[in-house]
Amino acid sequence: MGRHWRWWVGVPAVALAAVMAGLPVFNGWQAEQTWQHRVEQWQRALSETAGAGATARVVDYQRGLYRASVRTELVLPASMMPPVWRAALGLSAPQPVHWVLEQTLRHGWRGVAFDGHLQPTGALAPVFERLGGDAESISVRGHLGFDTQSIAVRVQQLAGAPDLFELGGLRASTDLRPVAGRPGAAGVWSGDARLVIDALELPDVAPLQGRAVVEFERIDAAALLTLSADQWRPSLAALASESPRLSLAALRLETPQEQGLSGEASLRIRPAMAERLHSGASGMVLWEALRLDTELVIDQALVAVLPGEVRAWLDLGRAFGFLRRRDGDWRLALAVDEGSLRIHGQTPAWAPGG
DSSP, X not given: OHHHHHHHHHHHHHHHHHHHHHHHHHHHHHHHXXXXXXXXXXXXXXXXXXXXXXXXXXXXXXEOSSEEEEEEEEEEOGGGSOHHHHHHHTOOSOOOEEEEEEEXXXXXXXXXXXXXXXXXXXXXXXXXXXXXXXXXXXXXXXXXXXXXXXXXXXXXXXXXXXXXXXXSOEEEEEEEEEEEEOTTSSEEEEEEEEEEESOEEETTEEEEEEEEEEEEXXXXXXXXXXXHTTOHHHHHHHHHHXXXXXXXXXXXXXXXXXXXXXEEEEEEEXXXXXXXXXXXXXXXXXXXXXXXXXXXXXXXXXXXHSOHHHHHHHHHHHHTTSEEEETTEEEEEEEEETTEEEETTBOOTTSTTO
């Protein structure tokens, strides 16, 4: 009897141990298939948008039982780098831009964790080094699980960056879960995303820093999924039937001297759009089912230190009635409702119905 008892306990224990030992191996295999598929998607997208010469490919994938290393190459044609950028970076002739992403993957029971870095090669490599860049300057890390995926990208501040623009540290992170579709394929993901720019400097403009909040309400995930499959009219109708709303709130960008701009915006799609989409309507008939409200306030103190070209554009906007001076600030108030445009509560003379 004792032997039978040990046998009934031992066999499940051995089976469980085998499953626990094999699960990370399976996760590693699945991660390789997912990554290969994702890079192929990048290749197709690059071919369509950037044209000939743009490539994305897995150069090397070494997968062990519980660990893997992967090297992925991204090549962008020279035409994607404007001449002003080449001049600022000290590149004499148009050349393709090469980037290499090297990652180390650790296969676990609950998914795969990855950690790596992104670096330029070729003609851009010495420029990157001159600015103080190294293998740790752009890090990419995250986790691929059964029901969640997360990724964090960190860009360290580079020393001596060109005058074209300067990023004083860039951090992006997201933690998403699938709500429609399945991992590794087209789907809709729900979760939190965050992008932080500590400082953004433009030529002749004081550095700006601040925050913004974007909110989505009543978004049908299944309709979004079919919309991504190019079934746009019935999918958009399904979205519109719930009267979704997109809003930009708590926008505030300012200099250390508290000179800046603030604003908010709201876009709502009325259920009437669903009926018009089902009937085959298009163009302005659909536009009339939208409600858009936008308000922007620019501090006069910031306007005073802007370059002359920017102030000229502001003066032009004021001449056409888009901008108004009030309480010492520059303000824009724009609303579109049922196809009617109103600026500062009035229909402009040049607009339909004005």
